[in-house]
Amino acid sequence: MDVVGQINGGLRRIPAWTIYIVGALWAGWLFWLALTQQGHFRADPVNVLERAYGEIALQLMIAGLLVTPLRKFAGLNFMKFRRAIGVTAFFFVLAHFLVFAILDVASLSRVVEETIKRPYVTVGMASFLMMIPLAITSNNRMVKRLGAASWRQLHKLTYPAAILGGLHYLWLVKGFQIEPILYLGVIVGLVALRMNWTQSRAVA
Numbered sequence: 001m002d003v004v005g006q007i008n009g010g011l012r013r014i015p016a017w018t019i020y021i022v023g024a025l026w027a028g029w030l031f032w033l034a035l036t037q038q039g040h041f042r043a044d045p046v047n048v049l050e051r052a053y054g055e056i057a058l059q060l061m062i063a064g065l066l067v068t069p070l071r072k073f074a075g076l077n078f079m080k081f082r083r084a085i086g087v088t089a090f091f092f093v094l095a096h097f098l099v100f101a102i103l104d105v106a107s108l109s110r111v112v113e114e115t116i117k118r119p120y121v122t123v124g125m126a127s128f129l130m131m132i133p134l135a136i137t138s139n140n141r142m143v144k145r146l147g148a149a150s151w152r153q154l155h156k157l158t159y160p161a162a163i164l165g166g167l168h169y170l171w172l173v174k175g176f177q178i179e180p181i182l183y184l185g186v187i188v189g190l191v192a193l194r195m196n197w198t199q200s201r202a203v204a
């Protein structure tokens, strides 16, 4: 069997719920490091935890966007993990938001104030709000209830949510930093690829 076939065979043996378990353990481990102020969590545990959750959320969103191109171009089939990747991305965004709201600014009025005052928070909040219907409808019952076509239409929210997440990161860093530019570049590239396919399918 070729390498791709072997990888796909291995992936078939891993249950999708592994993603949820690994995600929960990872989030818990980071929380523990912040609580006990270990390693690079020593200086400013709340801010480091907030940033770690935000970055993992963005990485998972990119991983979710990569599933289809990986299948199309490399033949690698991560399809069965896509929902778990998306839901875990939402879980990390929620954790990111809760650290911000409860441990960082620690008041609902400050959350509202920061959302209005700081454009990067406004953009982050918009992305978070777009992810809520995606998370709520990421189960078989909702796919059935909405119908496949409407469900697919709704799940196009993934693209603006990912772009706004990348923009949020680029906006909040001070000075020139390559990391947020790379994240946003990859996201925009993957979304453009997707749009291109959708358009060529519509024309064909």
Ligand code: HEM
Residues within 6 Å of the ligand: 047, 050, 051, 052, 054, 055, 056, 057, 058, 061, 093, 096, 097, 100, 121, 124, 125, 126, 127, 128, 165, 166, 168, 169, 172
């Ligand atoms: C719910 C609304 C959101 C709020 C209130 C929020 C707030 C914040 C804050 C306060 C920071 C740290 C800024 C600093 O230290 O100066 C941050 C960083 C970050 N956020 Fe958000 N955010 C939100 C949504 C999102 C979303 C939806 C994503 C991605 C999908 C995201 C990804 C990130 C990333 C990648 C960082 C920087 C991580 C790093 O420095 O390594 N955030 N956010």
